[in-house]
Amino acid sequence: MPWQSARDVARRAGGRRLETVHAEPAEALGHALAEPLVARTDLPPFDTAAMDGWAVAGPGPWRLHGRLLAGQSPSGPLPDGTATRIATGAPLPAGATAVLRREHGSVEQRQQGGDLLHDRAPRAAEPGRDVRPRGQECRRGEPLLPAGATVTPAVLGLAAAAGCDRLAVHRRPTVELLLLGDELLESGPPRDGRVRDALGPLLHPWLEGCGARLIGRRLVRDDLALLRDALRHSSADVVVTTGGTAAGPVDFLHEALAQAGARLLVDSVAVRPGHPMMLAELPPGPAPAGSGGASESRPAAGLLSGPAPEPEPGVRHVVGLPGNPLAAVAGAVTLAVPLLRALGGHVAAAARRAPTAGGMPGHPGDTRLLPVRLSERGAEPLAFDGPAMLRGLALADAFAVVPPGGLPAGAVVELLEVPGR
16 A cells, blocks of 8 residues: 555544543643633733733823732722832733833922822833733633643643633544564663564553543464464554564464454555555454453454445454564554544644755655655755664654655755654
8 A cells, every 4th residue: 555545544544533522721731632722811811910010090201100010909099190019910900091111200208298200211201101901812612722722831731721620632542562472672772683572662652642541451472372362452542563564474463453353554665765664453352441352353354445434333453563673663654543543533733844955765666754854955865774773763853754765966855753753
């Protein structure tokens, strides 16, 4: 399947967004809004001082009395020809026409009639100067952000300022990570023909950064029955596997999916590295959070030709990633990320692009994903870009999506995010 077609299938497979929950702001971080964020108040909710100084009424000089701090309510209107000391963020009293900055005013101390405030600014304090008018940022009932926007720390601040105590968001998709292979070690240097698991430490935080919630991560030996049962009984919305996607003597993923009643949506993609990646639907199984049992499996189907249909309620997904580390990451950006973002209700981000700093070699017939560094000159390919390597990825700012045949210097190339960037 062409690379872009595979990404489109993955995005459509997540078309049935997960249910809406109403969460406290701190719990909503990283989720997608399930409905527009609407202001519950005007912002600012009242006319406020934009600077420290004096609130003045009418032209000066002004007779001085009192002061107002942020969080205090004015005791009454400000008569014409008077001023009151005011702090940034404090509400303006009725009758105030402007704020005179502290550095622009001088106070004449007098024995009788009270102190006088004089305007020493280059220009007179015209009405509205250094005042944040009520509703300057938004009005009550105004939509601030659309559904599908990701809840970031800035969104949490905006929601709080707008008076929102709870946010309607889509539930995060749950993920179980199955690391396949007898050769994997979890500690120490490689030894006795075995290698360290590099993908568990890499994929765990990255998938959570993509909006998922990891509910399990475990090694699974090269055993067909073990793998089949792990797929069949997983309660995760998405099972991500590493290894076993090709046709080697212990590559059991195809057969395990068939025995689990899965339907293949993507079976190999025209991309390097990572072409033996897979995406499949599993029939509804154990409910998330461990409530309910597995449903009966259905007969396995062959590779889906054409667009993926909208998934049935309760359908789970399996993303099969190759075992080589960089190939697995290529599979994750191709299939796992679009699927998880769609399930979580996130709006697809606009494509990033950059000029190529030099020529980018391509595969004769497949799309190529190259780790690149971004500089003033544009996107520059990095060394150590073999399917089993991670050194180039650790230095990369992005993946460059190089079409078949490659790109010359100065061409525009699409960029994909890499883990942790």
